[in-house]
Amino acid sequence: xxxxxxxxxxxxxxxxxxxxxxxxxxxxxxxxxxxxxxxxxxxxxxxxxxxxxxxxxxxxxxxxxxxxxxxxxxxxxxxxxxxxxxxxxxxxxxxxxxxxxxxxxxxxxxxxxxxxxxxxxxxxxxxxxxxxxxxxxxxxxxxxxxxxxxxxxxxxxxxxxxxxxxxxxxxxxxxxxxxxxxxxxxxxxxxxxxxxxxxxxxxxxxxxxxxxxxxxxxxxxxxxxxxxxxxxxxxxxxxxxxxxxxxxxxxxxxxxxxxxxxxxxxxxxxxxxxxxxxxxxxxxxxxxxxxxxxxxxxxxxxxxxxxxxxxxxxxxxxxxxxxxxxxxxxxxxxxxxxx
Amino acid sequence: xxxxxxxxxxxxxxxxxxxxxxxxxxxxxxxxxxxxxxxxxxxxxxxxxxxxxxxxxxxxxxxxxxxxxxxxxxxxxxxxxxxxxxxxxxxxxxxxxxxxxxxxxxxxxxxxxxxxxxxxxxxxxxxxxxxxxxxxxxxxxxxxxxxxxxxxxxxxxxxxxxxxxxxxxxxxxxxxxxxxxxxxxxxxxxxxxxxxxxxxxxxxxxxxxxxxxxxxxxxxxxxxxxxxxxxxxxxxxxxxxxxxxxxxxxxxxxxxxxxxxxxxxxxx
Numbered sequence: 001x002x003x004x005x006x007x008x009x010x011x012x013x014x015x016x017x018x019x020x021x022x023x024x025x026x027x028x029x030x031x032x033x034x035x036x037x038x039x040x041x042x043x044x045x046x047x048x049x050x051x052x053x054x055x056x057x058x059x060x061x062x063x064x065x066x067x068x069x070x071x072x073x074x075x076x077x078x079x080x081x082x083x084x085x086x087x088x089x090x091x092x093x094x095x096x097x098x099x100x101x102x103x104x105x106x107x108x109x110x111x112x113x114x115x116x117x118x119x120x121x122x123x124x125x126x127x128x129x130x131x132x133x134x135x136x137x138x139x140x141x142x143x144x145x146x147x148x149x150x151x152x153x154x155x156x157x158x159x160x161x162x163x164x165x166x167x168x169x170x171x172x173x174x175x176x177x178x179x180x181x182x183x184x185x186x187x188x189x190x191x192x193x194x195x196x197x198x199x200x201x202x203x204x205x206x207x208x209x210x211x212x213x214x215x216x217x218x219x220x221x222x223x224x225x226x227x228x229x230x231x232x233x234x235x236x237x238x239x240x241x242x243x244x245x246x247x248x249x250x251x252x253x254x255x256x257x258x259x260x261x262x263x264x265x266x267x268x269x270x271x272x273x274x275x276x277x278x279x280x281x282x283x284x285x286x287x288x289x290x291x292x293x294x295x296x297x298x299x300x301x302x303x304x305x306x307x308x309x310x311x312x313x314x315x316x317x318x319x320x321x322x323x324x325x326x327x328x329x330x331x332x333x334x335x336x337x338x339x
Numbered sequence: 340x341x342x343x344x345x346x347x348x349x350x351x352x353x354x355x356x357x358x359x360x361x362x363x364x365x366x367x368x369x370x371x372x373x374x375x376x377x378x379x380x381x382x383x384x385x386x387x388x389x390x391x392x393x394x395x396x397x398x399x400x401x402x403x404x405x406x407x408x409x410x411x412x413x414x415x416x417x418x419x420x421x422x423x424x425x426x427x428x429x430x431x432x433x434x435x436x437x438x439x440x441x442x443x444x445x446x447x448x449x450x451x452x453x454x455x456x457x458x459x460x461x462x463x464x465x466x467x468x469x470x471x472x473x474x475x476x477x478x479x480x481x482x483x484x485x486x487x488x489x490x491x492x493x494x495x496x497x498x499x500x501x502x503x504x505x506x507x508x509x510x511x512x513x514x515x516x517x518x519x520x521x522x523x524x525x526x527x528x529x530x531x532x533x534x535x536x537x538x539x540x541x542x543x544x545x546x547x548x549x550x551x552x553x554x555x556x557x558x559x560x561x562x563x564x565x566x567x568x569x570x571x572x573x574x575x576x577x578x579x580x581x582x583x584x585x586x587x588x589x590x591x592x593x594x595x596x597x598x599x600x601x602x603x604x605x606x607x
Contacts, residue, residue: 029430032429032430033428033429033430035429104563149448150438150448151377152440152443152446153443153448155436155440156440159420159428159432159437159440160426160440162394162421163419163421163440163495164440165393165394165416166392166393166394166414166416166419166421167414167415167419167441167443167444167499168393168413168444169444205467206430210430210431213431213433214432214433214477214478214479215431215432215433215436215477215479216430216431216432216436217436219430219431260400310474310475310478311478313478313482313483313484313487
C-alpha cells in the first residue's frame, strides 16, 4: 500500500486531499445552514473561466481562478443582499456564462487539450503540482483558521439573520466572508475534486454528519472526519482503480452517507423503544414541588412514585427501565439515548 | 445609571425603502412597564417594533430608546424575541448553542481566548433557568415542542442581559398548557422589573402581566391606555383586538384552544 508514496504526484495528491477533506466540510456546514448548498457549484463554473484566462495568458491557472472566483463570490453576495425577483436569474447567467466562457477559452489556448479540460472538470490525481501545493497550503490554513475563529459569528448569522442584525452583528460582512471562503475552497479543491463536483465535498459529509449528531459543534467535527475519509480514500482508490479522482471521492462520500443513514435509522429504532413518562403538562424544575434526585448528569423528579427525566420535548421514565440506582454520583448513558 | 425612559417616540415614522408604514407614533414607556401591542394584521405593529430594533427604517420624528437616539443606542441592551419560525433550521443545534448567540455581541473575534467565557456560561445557564429549560440545555432544539422553542428564543434574548425585551407574538400557535408556562415566564420577568413590549393577538393569555395596552391601527398608534380601560372600551374582558385574522388566533373567554397537546415535536 505504501508504494503509492513513492510517486511524487501521489504525495502531492494525498496532501491536497488532506487539505480539502479538512477544509471543505467546515465551510460547507454554513452553506447547508443557509440553504445555499449549490452555490459552490456555481462558483466552480465561474472558476473555469478563471482557469482559461490563466492558460491563455500563460499565468498560474490556480491564481487566476482564485481571483475570478472571489470576484464572483462578492458579486453573488451583492446580488443576494439586493434581493429582488431577478437575483436568482442573475446568478444563473453568471454561472452558465462562466463555464461556457471557460470551455471556449480553454479550447482556444495552446494547452487546451480535451484531457486538460477533463482534468479541470472532474479532477485528476496527477494534476497537483508542487507549486499548486504551496498555494493550497497557504489558502487552506487561511480558510480553516478563519472559519474556526469566526465560527460563532458565521453560525449566528446563518441561524437567524434578522436577530443577528437586531443585536448589531456585522451581518453583511459575515455573509460576504462566507461567500469568499467558499470561493477559496472551490479553488483549492478544483485540482483533485474537479470543478463540476466541487460542491459535493462541502455538502455530502455535512449531510452525513447531520444524521449522527445533536449539536452544531459535534456535527462539524464529524463532517471533517467524513471529509478526510472520503478525500483520502478517493485519491487512494483512484490510484489503484485508475478512475478520475473527483468522482471517486464523491462516490466514497455517498457510501459514507448511506452507512450514516443506516446507523441513524438503527439509533432511531432504539430511541423509540425507550420508556416515555405519561403525558403531563407539568414541567419539572427546581421549584416544581416534586422531589429531585440526582441521577448521573441530570435530575430525576419523583412523580407519584416513579422517576421522570427530561428528554427532547418530553419526560422519560427512569428506574422503571429495569435498574435502580443508589446515590453514588455515577455518570452513565441510559439505553435508548435517554439522558 | 438606569434609563429614565425606555422608549420615547414623538411623531415618529418607520417604514421600508423610504416609504412610511407607521407614522405619527407618539408614546413614552417607563422602566418596568409591560406593554401589549395589539392591532389587526397589516396595521403596522411589526413595522413599529422592528423600527425600534433597527430592522425597519426610522424615517422621521424623534425615536429614542434607553434615553439615546435609536441610531446610537447599544443594540445589546434591546432584547429581541422573534417569532418561532426563525428557529427552523437545516442543521442541528442544541438549546445551549442557540442561547449562546445572545452572548455573541459581547465577544470579539480577535480575542478567542477571552477571559469572560465563565461569565458567558453563567449568563446562558441563568437565562435557561428563568425560562425553565435548564434541564434541556443539551437537547436538539428541533426536538422541542413549539412552546419550548419560544422559551429558547426568550432565553437567547435574556442571555444578552437587555434593559428591554421586545417580543413578537410569543404565544401565537402555542397550546394552552404551554401558554400558561410562557405566561409564568413573563410574570417572573415582570416581577424582576423587566420592561417588555409584546406584540400579541392573545391578550387574555397574558392578562396578569400586562400593565398597558397600545393599539396600532392604520399605520399609527390609535389607542393607549390601561388594560382595565381597554376592557371597558371593548366591552369584553381582555380578549384581544382581533378583527380580520385567522380563527386559530382567537381565544375568547370560554373558548380556549382545544389542542391541549402541542404536537410540534419532530422527534422521530
